[in-house]
Amino acid sequence: MTAYWIAHVTITDPEAYAGYREQAATAFARYGAEFLARGGAFETLEGPTLQRHVVIRFPDLASARACYDSPEYQEARRRREGAAETQLVIVEGL
Numbered sequence: 001m002t003a004y005w006i007a008h009v010t011i012t013d014p015e016a017y018a019g020y021r022e023q024a025a026t027a028f029a030r031y032g033a034e035f036l037a038r039g040g041a042f043e044t045l046e047g048p049t050l051q052r053h054v055v056i057r058f059p060d061l062a063s064a065r066a067c068y069d070s071p072e073y074q075e076a077r078r079r080r081e082g083a084a085e086t087q088l089v090i091v092e093g094l
Contacts, residue, residue: 016083031067
């Protein structure tokens with residue numbers, strides 16, 4: 001069953017965040033991630049407004065979690081520290 005990462009992000013340091021994106025791409029490729037939404041136009045209907053919204057599909061929940069726990073993604077997270085405010089959830093699909 002598919003699984004999704006759903007992230008809401010406000011970038012505070014675009015230069016440092018670029019390092020995160022570069023490193024995270026390695027993990028995403030390794031675990032079969034497919035971006036369904038990444039930035040783009042949006043409208044906040046309820047709750048706080050963050051500037052970016054990302055939805056990533058994975059083949060299954062185990063792959064989504066393994067990607068997050070991977071050394072590649074953990075290194076990307078370290079590069080993102082101080083560069084963005086992030087809320088990230090993993091959700092199992094239907």
